[in-house]
Amino acid sequence: MKKMALLFTSFILTLVSHASIATEDNAVYPAAIFNFVEKGRNLNDIGEKISNVIFASLVVDPNITLVDREELDKLVDEATLNLSGMVNSQQANQIGQLTGAKIIVTGTVFEIGDNLMIVSKIIGTETSRVLGASVKGKVDDSLITLAESLSVQIASTIKSNAGILVAKPTSRSDDLARLKKQVNTTNLPSLAINIKEHHINKASIDPAAEIEMMFYSSKVGFDVFEKNSLEAKKSDILIVGEGFTEVATRKGNIVGVKARLEVKAIDRKTNKILFVDRQTELEVDLSEMIASKKALATASAKIAMRMLPKLSGL
Template sequence: MNRLLMILAAVFTVHSAAVAADPAPQPETASLPVPTIAVLPFDSRGARAQDENLGKSIAELLSVELATQGDFELVERAELDKILTELHLSATGLVDKETQLKLGQLTGAKILITGSVFRSGDNNYVVAKLIGVETGKVLPAAAKGDSAATDLVSELAVKVAGQLTARSRQLMPKSKTALSVAGELSGTVKGNGRKVYVKIAESISAPAIDPAAETELKKLLIALGFEVVEDRQDAEFLFLGEGLATDSGRYQNFSSSTARLELNLYKGKQILLSDRQKETVAGPSYVIAAKDALARSSLELARRMLPALK
């Protein structure tokens, strides 16, 4: 009996060691949104208010510093200026939530950095606000000193980069799926078997079997009770669009891709809505990142456009 117990104990020990050495299988690495950042010109106040270019200089210097501080995707200055012109907006004082959302949709930015520069007593102050475009949450960062305001940007950049590295996920929106968006819209949007045709042309500069944006939109429509048809002649509504994904380099240990998707909603020949979305996503491969960026863009557009069909 003692011999049998010793054998069983030995077997149990070996089995336990094998389990410990062979951990449970891990889920496949998922893609994640890249914290894309748009740095807006700072508001120059107080004694330096006459210097209209100071706030713009602070933003440009901060952008350069952040590019060397960490793994951040920055909206290019020329693109940001173009979008601001398109929206007929001044780059300072963007406090309106709707304006922030629109700027984020068009540039792909998930975090806006804005702020002010002023002098008080013997010191200059450069104060930044890191704003989550979709969450509305704000993180602060500031630098002060008796040197010129532009000389304080390096110190400010270190503090901003620290906040982004440690807490950027607090500013980022939660990832959406077709089911989560369907749950969000189900109270107001009812498919009731209405027929919808979906066609989204996609280009990701690499072979792809299935159209990610189109597939995600179809899943959402079916979840909401619409009937997705293959012949556009049978449909009451049509979603027609075009998506393009490009390589955005490396983010941490992942490949990243930026996708831009334009989508039009028709009822017969009448166009009901037209919108566009930009998303940057990182994943274990470029193809996965590109397809997920297109899928996320599709869901964001659908979330805004589908209430027109309620």
């Protein structure tokens, strides 16, 4: 009997071990690549070329999903991001919030005599941890070869240091405990919440973002009314929003879905906009719809963590 118990325990541990390995193998790291800064007299446009080669090299890696370059350019053009030179740790958090990137890749290329050196910074948008990678060669060496060599180092650094660069997921209970400390529960306003969702090429089943917002709001003490009820029309604050999801990456049976959620809080009496925020997230799962719901729920929870303390202080 004892031998059977030991065999059973060994079997369970083996399953857990394999599950852990599968999870690591299937991990997907959303990353954004910015143009490298040039420091040299004869390096015009080389920074952009380096980032383009790195993008082309990493885009085929199944463990890395890249933010579209046009999306980054649009944020900069709209002045949503104020980037002058290399991205720093403070800006990295904002980039992560707006694009869903967990990792930022940027860097510098410079001349030292006849030598060319390319140094990359790999920044965790959630942890602000910074790692590096570099290559060096002659100024007349193939730029593509140097950039591809750097890409290999970048991919290896991301995968081997994911635990440092990417924040570990927090539990709902931990988030609620932290949120309760930030919310002033004296005379909390009542809320009505109406967040629409759109899943590209899929029908919407249930409002994941709306439910998550209702969960956090009610748990910290807000009165939350059903959006179609008479009481909702008399609520102090209306929270409205819209979210959409689309497939970002596939690896075997694993699908990665990207969600973007935009939310604003409006004072019912004055129609004054009290709070505006947005969040982009990427989640993976065997099911496209479950990954979509997870991504929207995560985005909603992060907005709730930032918004509810501010609404409680009104």
